[in-house]
Amino acid sequence: MLGVCPVIPQTPQTNHNFVLLCVPFMQRAVKLHQAEVCRINPEQEFFRVLRYYYASQRGFRSWARLRKVRSIDFVKFEMYKSQLVDIQTSPSIPPETRTQDYTYDPLPAESNPPIGTNLLMHLFEHPDHAECEPVLYKKVPKKLDYRLEACPVKKTAIGWGVSFVEGLNWFTVFIYGCAGFASALVLAVVWSMIRGDIQGGFAIAGFMLAFIGFCMGIARIEIEMT
Structure with a gap:
């Protein structure tokens, strides 16, 4: 199943990476989905994961919907216990001080965003055009070990991930x-x-x-x- 790592007996559960996906929810809200990506090898699979999570929440019958993905952004957000998120900064990637929680390569990043929006959108729409090796995938910030959880005291958590931005579907x-x-x-x-x-x-x-x-x-x- 896309976005879910296979369970291997006697393998520590901390050996997981997650890409945090901010997917539009209903009309105005955004909801967090945490895709397990620890076993992604060909880069095409990563963009198929993006398509899978967006389609599972919004549907891919783009011919029937007035909304479609217009851009994919790297964002900093605040997550609540309901998994609803508030986008705070775009573009944004985790600072070097958060290397214990997030990983990406190169570190520090050479640019912000690490991948241009036009290229991201092209590969999102055409995953087969992505490289066989995980070249761009390495640049994507990934949450280490555990899923992002809201703080028991503050009831929120700060995270970094990828946001799907929708706009008018002119077609x-x-x-x-x-x-x-x-x-x-x-x-x-x-x-x-x-x-x-x-x-x-x-x-x-x-x-x-x-x-x-x-x-x-x-x-x-x-x-x-x-």
């Missing part, structure tokens, strides 16, 4: 627009044939298109504001 908007136009055109033709009123049929179709445009505009504003 879906185009598809919905074409469907609305086709529906209006069919209605206009049918009305004209049955009623013998071409002007009235296309007037109704015009009102339909205006209403569809209004609804799509409201949807765009709502998505871009969240």
Whole structure:
């Protein structure tokens, strides 16, 4: 199973690494998912893990959703006991003082973010284009040994990981627009044939298109504001 290390008898449970994934939850929230990545070897597998966790929470029927992943960012966040997170800084990677809790290579990092957003997005959409060796994967901050847990006293914990940032899916908007136009055109033709009123049929179709445009505009504003 992707994102879960196989259990090997007599192997200490501390020999685990986790990539902390901040996945959009419902409409406005973000929730933490901790993917076990201690046995990832080919780099393609890492990006398949990213796709798996996003798809399992948000679904990958991108043709039907007005939202899609627009960028993948390295972030610092605060996690609560409910696993909801508050993104604090982007881009951000663990400081050198946290090497007992996180690992990445090279250390210190040569850049922040360690991997550019465009390259991350390309490999997220096309995992087979990633290297066979874990070249970029080494640069990704990974939590060592144990899953991130909220402090019993503060009820929160600070962590570093990867965040999926969603935006408007313009292809879906185009598809919905074409469907609305086709529906209006069919209605206009049918009305004209049955009623013998071409002007009235296309007037109704015009009102339909205006209403569809209004609804799509409201949807765009709502998505871009969240």
